Amino acid sequence: xxxxxxxxxxxxxxxxxxxxxxxxxxxxxxxxxxxxxxxxxxxxxxxxxxxxxxxxxxxxxxxxxxxxxxxxxxxxxxxxxxxxxxxxxxxxxxxxxxxxxxxxxxxxxxxxxxxxxxxxxxxxxxxxxxxxxxxxxxxxxxxxxxxxxxxxxxxxxxxxxxxxxxxxxxxxxxxxxxxxxxxxxxxxxxxxxxxxxxxxxxxxxxxxxxxxxxxxxxxxxxxxxxxxxxxxxxxxxxxxxxxxxxxxxxxxxxxxxxxxxxxxxxxxxxxxxxxxxxxxxxxxxxxxxxxxxxxxxxxxxxxxxxxxxxxxxxxxxxxxxxxxxxxxxxxxxxxxxxxxxxxxxxxxxxxxxxxxxxxxxxxxxx
Amino acid sequence: xxxxxxxxxxxxxxxxxxxxxxxxxxxxxxxxxxxxxxxxxxxxxxxxxxxxxxxxxxxxxxxxxxxxxxxx
Numbered sequence: 001x002x003x004x005x006x007x008x009x010x011x012x013x014x015x016x017x018x019x020x021x022x023x024x025x026x027x028x029x030x031x032x033x034x035x036x037x038x039x040x041x042x043x044x045x046x047x048x049x050x051x052x053x054x055x056x057x058x059x060x061x062x063x064x065x066x067x068x069x070x071x072x073x074x075x076x077x078x079x080x081x082x083x084x085x086x087x088x089x090x091x092x093x094x095x096x097x098x099x100x101x102x103x104x105x106x107x108x109x110x111x112x113x114x115x116x117x118x119x120x121x122x123x124x125x126x127x128x129x130x131x132x133x134x135x136x137x138x139x140x141x142x143x144x145x146x147x148x149x150x151x152x153x154x155x156x157x158x159x160x161x162x163x164x165x166x167x168x169x170x171x172x173x174x175x176x177x178x179x180x181x182x183x184x185x186x187x188x189x190x191x192x193x194x195x196x197x198x199x200x201x202x203x204x205x206x207x208x209x210x211x212x213x214x215x216x217x218x219x220x221x222x223x224x225x226x227x228x229x230x231x232x233x234x235x236x237x238x239x240x241x242x243x244x245x246x247x248x249x250x251x252x253x254x255x256x257x258x259x260x261x262x263x264x265x266x267x268x269x270x271x272x273x274x275x276x277x278x279x280x281x282x283x284x285x286x287x288x289x290x291x292x293x294x295x296x297x298x299x300x301x302x303x304x305x306x307x308x309x310x311x312x313x314x315x316x317x318x319x320x321x322x323x324x325x326x327x328x329x330x331x332x333x334x335x336x337x338x339x340x341x342x343x344x345x346x347x348x349x350x351x352x353x354x355x356x357x358x359x360x361x362x363x364x365x366x
Numbered sequence: 367x368x369x370x371x372x373x374x375x376x377x378x379x380x381x382x383x384x385x386x387x388x389x390x391x392x393x394x395x396x397x398x399x400x401x402x403x404x405x406x407x408x409x410x411x412x413x414x415x416x417x418x419x420x421x422x423x424x425x426x427x428x429x430x431x432x433x434x435x436x437x438x
Contacts, residue, residue, distance in 0.1 A: 003424035004372055004407075010428075012435030019438040037369050090412070120413020122395060142412070145370060149414035152397055197370045200409060200417040230431050252424035253409055253417050262398040262416065352369065 003252070010226025016233045021052045023236045028054045030188055031235055032324050034062035034174065035195030036352025037223050043357035045225040047232070055236065058324040059354035061177050061277060062195060064141045065092045066322055066346040066353050068170055069278040074098035074308030076139060076168070080105060080113040082303060086131065087115045088124040089139040092350045095343060099310035102342075121153035121167075128157070128165035137299045141170045145197040147288055148262035151269035154290065154297050166299035169289050172275055174198050175206065176286035180277075182214055186325060191217035191235040193228075196250040201266075203258030204248040211244040222250035269294055276307070278346070279319030318345035321354050328358035335364030370411035372419055375404055385410055 010016070033039060039059045042048060048057050061067050077098050080087045087105070094106045094117060109115040114134075118124050121138050128136035140150040150171060157165040174195065181187060194207045199220045210218035217238035221231035231249045238244055248254055266288070275287025290298045299305060316338070317331035328334050328347065338344035340356060347353035373385035375396070383396045385408065396402040396415045408415035 003421060003428060004419070006428055007424070010431065012432055015435040015438050016431070019435070040369070119392075120395075122413050145411055145416060148398060148416070149395070149412055152395065152414070197409065197411060197416065200370075226431070230434070233434070249427070251427050252420050259398050259417055261400065265397075 004224070007222060007224035007226040010224075010229065013226055013229050016229040017050060020055070020229070020233050020236060023240055025054065025236065025240055026242070028056070029190045029236065029239055030056045030058060031191050031193060031232065032058045032060040032189040033193040033195070034060040034178065035198065036063035036350065037197060038193060038195065038221065038228075039063065039354050039357045040352050041223045041225070042228060043361040045228060046361065047225070047228055049362075051232075057232070058189070058327065059321065060181065060189075060324050061280060061322045063322075063347065063350050063352045063354070064143055064146070064172060065096055065350040066318060067172060067177075067277045067279070068096065068141055068346065069276050069307070069311075070097070070099040071308040071310055072170065072276070074310060075305055077103060077105065077108055079137065079168070079299075079303055079305055080108045080115050082135070084133075085114065085135045085137060085303070086127065087113065087137050087139065088118045088127060089115065090141065091117045092352075093139055093141060095349045096346045097344070099308060101344065121150050122156070125153050125157055125162060125165055128162050129160070132164060134164060135302075136165050137303070138165070138167050139170065140167045143172055143174055143195070143198050144201045144266075147171045147266050147270060148201060148259075151265050154269055154294050155265065157297055158294065166297050166302050167290065168299040168305060169270075171270065171288035172277070173272065173286050173288060174202070175209065176283050177277060177280060178210070180280050180283045180286070181323060182216070184323065189216070189324060190239055191219075191244075193231055193235065194218050194220040196220055196222050196227075196254055199248075199250065199254040199258070201259050201262050203256050204246065204254050205256050206258070208246045211246050215244050217244040218246050220246075220248045220250050220254050222253065277322075279322040316345040318347045318355070321347050328355040329362075331355070335359060370409050370416065372407050373410040373415075375402055375406045375408060375415075378402055378404055383415070385415070
């Protein structure tokens with residue numbers, strides 16, 4: 001699309017940046033993004049370093065790999081050892097450690113577990129069809145962006161009668177997590193850069209609760225540098241004017257009501273369930289599980305999956321980073337014990353994690 | 367894994383499609399796109415087109431941003 005390049009190299013970018021830097025704000029401002037793709041795009045653009053003093057941009061619980069707790073990973077690692085089972089996963093999860101340092105799916109694979117990387121849940125389904133004597137489990141992590149495709153894979157498995165396919169459903173919902181975050185006594189965010197690709201599915205209106213119930217500015221944003229500048233400018237202008245509202249900067253993709261076909265499929269296959277988040281703990285209705293008509297495809301039932309009770313590594317600050325309490329550089333392990341080559345926490349593993357982004361684009365200050 | 371990128375639909379066969387970005391082609395599903403057509407740009411994520419890119423909305427948005435910037 002011709003216009004996409006215009007957002008990447010927005011001719012008005014410099015003017016907007018000047019507007020951001022010269023904005024008269026009532027006090028220090030902390031903005032939060034809650035999407036792994038935003039985390040990476042912001043780091044790559046160097047936007048954080050361009051903002052004026054008193055305007056801070058933090059990462060929130062937007063990376064699906066990062067919010068999956070260590071205990072769940074322990075359960076996944078144990079599951080991978082099931083004889084005759086092929087565990088399929090997005091690449092990001094391969095190196096997320098459980099509660100034991102260095103123990104991850106990559107290591108389990110090296111020692112004999114059949115763990116395979118897939119790009120899409122449909123690849124896992126096709127693998128199941130090709131390997132009828134094996135049990136193929138797909139690790140379904142992700143937010144609303146990922147949920148419709150995951151749901152479709154299950155529906156297809158049912159339609160095609162692929163009985164050796166199952167889903168370990170670890171999907172999460174954005175809204176309950178944001179509400180839990182806002183309810184924390186240490187919450188100090190003044191506005192949200194809302195996730196454009198979650199909103200592509202849910203619709204921009206799904207974020208209206210932020211200004212209406214909490215008085216928090218909310219701007220749905222795209223992912224090019226120009227999008228980010230326009231969205232940050234809009235958030236700061238709302239804060240300056242003391243007029244919080246919902247704005248949609250990503251209109252080329254996000255409609256007010258979202259994608260009806262994707263939403264209908266999610267509704268058909270999935271239902272809200274309580275879910276545990278790294279850093280945030282258990283939040284009611286914050287996850288998505290299979291509806292009872294599709295329980296036959298639930299890997300948790302089929303293999304008696306049980307998440308471990310052990311918690312994260314001592315010293316790892318991923319939980320606090322996910323909640324926006326700390327920046328990656330505040331963690332004592334950042335860049336020393338924890339690096340992309342030997343990550344301690346998930347935020348350093350995932351290509352969209354806040355620590356990985358900070359390490360890659362900002363480097364380590366010694 | 368949540369990374370989603372604009373891709374152009376090159377071939378469509380029912381709900382299966384081939385999409386391209388920067389010369390890289392990849393099979394994706396287009397179940398969630400109403401009446402997909404070859405040449406459409408979509409946002410592709412984990413093997414699925416999650417939404418169509420609307421050129422007219424993009425142009426309108428660029429115009430709106432221009433107005434904001436020009437007023438600065």
